[in-house]
Amino acid sequence: MSESIGFLLNDTARLFRRAFNARTRDSGITALQWRVLSYLSRHPGIRQGPLADIIEVEPITLSRMIDRLEEAGLAERRADPTDRRAWLLHLTPLAEPLLDDLRRTGRAVVAEATEGLSDAERDELAALVERVRANLSRRECLKEKETL
Amino acid sequence: MSESIGFLLNDTARLFRRAFNARTRDSGITALQWRVLSYLSRHPGIRQGPLADIIEVEPITLSRMIDRLEEAGLAERRADPTDRRAWLLHLTPLAEPLLDDLRRTGRAVVAEATEGLSDAERDELAALVERVRANLSRRECLKEKETL
DNA sequence: CACATATAATAGCAATTGCTACTAAACACA
């Protein structure tokens, strides 16, 4: 009579976001915004569409997240010289010190969350969740093809 | 250079919700609403506050979810004879056939998500995520006490 | 009893998200 793994994952993810947001309320950065900043710091110059795919939100949702990050002076859109419809996303220098803080916070939350798990168990957890994510991600793609 | 378990859990949970919502778009029931219905079917008569705690949302959020379920004729508030501030939550008979459908959908989504995992791996996954959830949940409680 | 404090639920507001429809630009191909 245990709960479904779907409920369990959703609850846990919500608690993760809540723990993170509670620690970063001052900076006004949410868990999802941080995700974008973190990705951009490692892969500058990506377009909006592919980044929306990567973080698994709708393109319009990412578009408005970038609006807010631009307003906050943390990110910027640069024209793509090869395609006038597209924007290339970059961080501003202002984002770097903030990212350092956020990384520390992220590590702290993960440390809390995985307290009592051995290194092997953490690896096992990540591997299993990744397989579930891949299953659901693949399904999504198949569904899109079906509708063609 | 792997991604944090926090990001991974959030992505996977979002994909779960998306897969579920895509299959139930006709019925207009979301993954979180289903969660409420499912809990009420097994534990009728709970108050709003405790149920909000259980599904880990704010009380006001649950209150408005119940508003919608009442409008849809699926749930109802009954006065608590021992406390005139409180409501006791119940499902209506209308909810039962819907719940059967939703359970089938839920099982199908979980089957997709855990495709390729052995029974032992599914148990292991659930056990590990549950430990993470418990860590974060416990922390939440501690934090509330700190603020007193 | 009087009065302070705590609790259950809700209203107002602002922020975020996604669905749908749309614009502009690129591409395909006769």
Add this chain to the structure above:
DNA sequence: TGTGTTTAGTAGCAATTGCTATTATATGTG
């Protein structure tokens, strides 16, 4: 070149969420 299709991104709208403040009721204490 012309024309139809696809792609990148965005605006409008409705729905949902959480923070803060508020109402009504319950409980504790002198």
